[in-house]
Amino acid sequence: MKRKMKLSLIENSVSRKTTFTKRKKGMTKKLTELVTLCGVEACAVVYSPFNSIPEAWPSREGVEDVVSKFMELSVLDRTKKMVDQETFISQRIAKEKEQLQKLRDENHNSQIRELMFGCLKGETNVYNLDGRDLQDLSLYIDKYLNGLTRRIEILIENGESSSSLPLPIVANAAAPVGFDGPMFQYHNQNQQKPVQFQYQALYDFYDQIPKKIHGFNMNMNKDSNQSMVLDLNQNLNDGEDEGIPCMDNNNYHPEIDCLATVTTAPTDVCAPNITNDL
Amino acid sequence: MVKKSKGRQKIEMVKMKNESNLQVTFSKRRSGLFKKASELCTLCGAEVAIVVFSPGRKVFSFGHPNVDSVIDRFINNNPLPPHQHNNMQLRETRRNSIVQDLNNHLTQVLSQLETEKKKYDELKKIREKTKALGNWWEDPVEELALSQLEGFKGNLENLKKVVTVEASRFFQANVPNFYVGSSSNNAAFGIDDGSHINPDMDLFSQRRMMDINAFNYNQNQIHPNHALPPFGNNAYGINEGFVPEYNVNFRPEYNPNQNQIQNQNQVQIQIQNQSFKRENISEYEHHHGYPPQSRSDYY
Numbered sequence: 001m002k003r004k005m006k007l008s009l010i011e012n013s014v015s016r017k018t019t020f021t022k023r024k025k026g027m028t029k030k031l032t033e034l035v036t037l038c039g040v041e042a043c044a045v046v047y048s049p050f051n052s053i054p055e056a057w058p059s060r061e062g063v064e065d066v067v068s069k070f071m072e073l074s075v076l077d078r079t080k081k082m083v084d085q086e087t088f089i090s091q092r093i094a095k096e097k098e099q100l101q102k103l104r105d106e107n108h109n110s111q112i113r114e115l116m117f118g119c120l121k122g123e124t125n126v127y128n129l130d131g132r133d134l135q136d137l138s139l140y141i142d143k144y145l146n147g148l149t150r151r152i153e154i155l156i157e158n159g160e161s162s163s164s165l166p167l168p169i170v171a172n173a174a175a176p177v178g179f180d181g182p183m184f185q186y187h188n189q190n191q192q193k194p195v196q197f198q199y200q201a202l203y204d205f206y207d208q209i210p211k212k213i214h215g216f217n218m219n220m221n222k223d224s225n226q227s228m229v230l231d232l233n234q235n236l237n238d239g240e241d242e243g244i245p246c247m248d249n250n251n252y253h254p255e256i257d258c259l260a261t262v263t264t265a266p267t268d269v270c271a272p273n274i275t276n277d278l
Numbered sequence: 279m280v281k282k283s284k285g286r287q288k289i290e291m292v293k294m295k296n297e298s299n300l301q302v303t304f305s306k307r308r309s310g311l312f313k314k315a316s317e318l319c320t321l322c323g324a325e326v327a328i329v330v331f332s333p334g335r336k337v338f339s340f341g342h343p344n345v346d347s348v349i350d351r352f353i354n355n356n357p358l359p360p361h362q363h364n365n366m367q368l369r370e371t372r373r374n375s376i377v378q379d380l381n382n383h384l385t386q387v388l389s390q391l392e393t394e395k396k397k398y399d400e401l402k403k404i405r406e407k408t409k410a411l412g413n414w415w416e417d418p419v420e421e422l423a424l425s426q427l428e429g430f431k432g433n434l435e436n437l438k439k440v441v442t443v444e445a446s447r448f449f450q451a452n453v454p455n456f457y458v459g460s461s462s463n464n465a466a467f468g469i470d471d472g473s474h475i476n477p478d479m480d481l482f483s484q485r486r487m488m489d490i491n492a493f494n495y496n497q498n499q500i501h502p503n504h505a506l507p508p509f510g511n512n513a514y515g516i517n518e519g520f521v522p523e524y525n526v527n528f529r530p531e532y533n534p535n536q537n538q539i540q541n542q543n544q545v546q547i548q549i550q551n552q553s554f555k556r557e558n559i560s561e562y563e564h565h566h567g568y569p570p571q572s573r574s575d576y577y
Contacts (some may be wrong), residue, residue, distance in 0.1 A: 002541055005321070005383075006377060007317070007320050007321075007382075007384065007385055008320065008321075008381065009320065009321065009322075009323055010321050010322065015320050016321070016323070016390055017322075019321055019322055020318070020321075020322035020411060021319065021322060021457045022323075023314065023321070023322070024318065024319045026314065027281075027311065027314045027315055027318060030307070030310065030311045030314060031311055031328070033291065033307065034307045034308065034311060034330070035287075036291055036292065036293065037292075037293065037294055037298075037300075037304075038293070038294065038300055038303060038307070038333055039293040039302065039304055039333070040330060040332060040333055041330075041331045041333050042328070042330040043328070043329050044315075044326070044327070044329075044349055045326070045327045045349065045352045046318075046323060046325070046326050047325040047326075047329075048322075048324055049322070049323050049324065049352070050517075054351075054352055054355065056352070056370070063352065066329055066331075066352075066524070067352075067353065069331070070329050070337060070339070070349075073337060077336075077337065078337060081336060081337060081338045082338075082339045082340075082341070082344075082345055083312070083339070083340055083341075084340070084341055084342060084343065084344045084345075085319055085320070085342040085343075085377055086373065087315050088312055088313075088316055088340060089377065089380040089381060089384055090380060092313070092384060093380065093383055093384050093387055096384070096387045096388060096391055097387055097538065100363050100387060100390055100391045101313065101393060102572065103394040103395065103398060104394055105390065105400060106398065107394060107397050108425075110398075110401040110405070111401065114401070114404060114405075116437070117408075117415070117416055119437055119441075120415070120433060120434070120437060126437075126440050126444050127444060129444065130448070130559065131329065131445060131448040131449065134441055134445035134448060136295055137441050138441045138442060138445055140544075141434060141437060141438045141440070141441065142443060144386075144419075144434065145431065145435065146436055147419045148419055148427055148430060148431045148434065149431065151419045151420065151422070151427055152427045152428060152431065155424045155427070156424070159424070175407065195498065197454055199565040202356075208562065215437060243514055260355040260378055270506055
């Protein structure tokens with residue numbers, strides 16, 4: 001199994017020498033392939049820490065030929081494409097970083113796309129996302145909507161240019177059931193809000209009715225027999241028994257008189273109300 | 279078997295005929311060659327110089343420490359490294375240090391790149407799995423019919439609205455709440471009721487997070503209490519208007535509503551203590567027990 005080599009000087013001298021021999025051979029092989037495939041001229045000179053005599057490829061004479069051509073060029077031409085190890089590694093880092101950023105962006109787009117379809121299918125809940133994801137998702141939906149809109153316009157234009165008959169058929173085509181199911185469920189979630197709103201409206205409507213009803217009831221009590229008045233008293237008594245007398249009376253009867261009379265007798269609470277109404 | 283890409287594929291070791299392919303091959307292989315040379319210098323401390331003329335007769339060269347010094351040494355047939363002064367030794371040390379840092383940085387970037395590639399493969403598998411399910415709405419836009427596009431667009435617009443609201447709420451969560459202790463809260467509630475829905479939801483959430491006093495609490499709780507009873511009381515009211523004798527039925531009808539209110543309170547007020555619950559129920563009962571005049575006074 002191939003082992004990840006650390007890019008630094010090999011500590012072990014024997015291991016370093018062995019690696020040098022192997023890698024030098026591999027490098028010269030690659031140089032040979034390059035020259036053969038592309039039909040170009042090249043040379044290499046390698047000085048080893050272990051050997052004072054340099055290795056020359058293809059040969060000493062070959063190197064001298066290429067070097068002489070190299071020297072004939074102007075200094076500008078020679079140095080334009082010349083790199084040392086420092087420069088070469090820097091260039092390589094920049095290239096790899098660019099590739100990394102491109103791949104990251106692509107991955108992010110894929111994730112947002114999966115997120116969007118997850119929300120549409122009801123698998124993902126929008127309310128669980130954080131701010132950054134929400135913004136990215138919003139931007140992606142905008143982009144996708146633009147694509148959809150443009151596509152729809154193209155199809156409509158094509159439809160208009162042809163006869164009018166095919167267009168209604170396409171418009172009437174039913175969407176597959178498999179897609180409607182999840183989307184319909186999601187659509188219901190939106191519908192819940194109007195329902196709540198209707199509740200508010202109903203409440204406003206109800207708020208006006210009790211006053212009229214109670215007024216009517218009191219009028220009847222005035223004109224009708226004693227039993228109706230007794231029913232009213234019963235309701236009052238039940239109300240008092242259910243709650244905390246002092247607190248409730250404070251809420252509904254700010255007058256001091258009512259508060260004072262609570263401790264004396266329960267029935268007296270009813271009498272002042274009737275008197276006030278009369 | 280013909281492969282889609284040229285990865286791990288042996289080629290004939292002869293001069294290429296296609297000119298553009300030759301250019302691309304030269305560029306890639308030259309880069310790979312220089313990479314190998316750089317690694318050789320780093321790992322084994324060797325000095326290397328490589329000179330390559332491109333098919334376009336341009337010259338590319340790589341050297342460590344640099345091309346000129348190695349070539350000069352070779353041409354002059356100098357077997358030993360040139361005598362180095364202290365200044366040159368210092369420069370050599372500094373250069374090695376810089377190269378080491380660059381190599382470390384390169385290693386980091388390469389490992390990050392590998393992580394992203396794994397992620398890419400995972401996402402690719404997910405996409406292929408989804409495609410196998412046959413969900414047509416995940417196909418490219420160009421493959422969909424007009425009716426599908428329009429339906430899809432509507433659903434996507436709904437999702438967009440929800441996402442926008444959530445994003446704005448997320449932003450507002452970091453902004454001070456101006457409604458705390460303000461009486462205009464009810465006014466805002468009333469106004470928004472008539473206009474549209476989303477801000478209503480937002481305001482409701484804000485109210486739930488408020489440090490409300492007793493008055494605000496009661497004010498908010500009355501509305502949900504009356505959301506359900508209107509139906510029952512409405513029927514009772516109508517009966518009362520047309521058939522006075524049915525007044526005796528008021529108490530039996532009252533109990534179911536009370537149960538509904540209790541359940542609603544339990545659901546909506548999870549942290550509410552007992553006294554508040556009793557007080558709330560009592561208020562509701564008294565609304566029906568007292569004459570309209572008291573009700574008006576309360577509001």
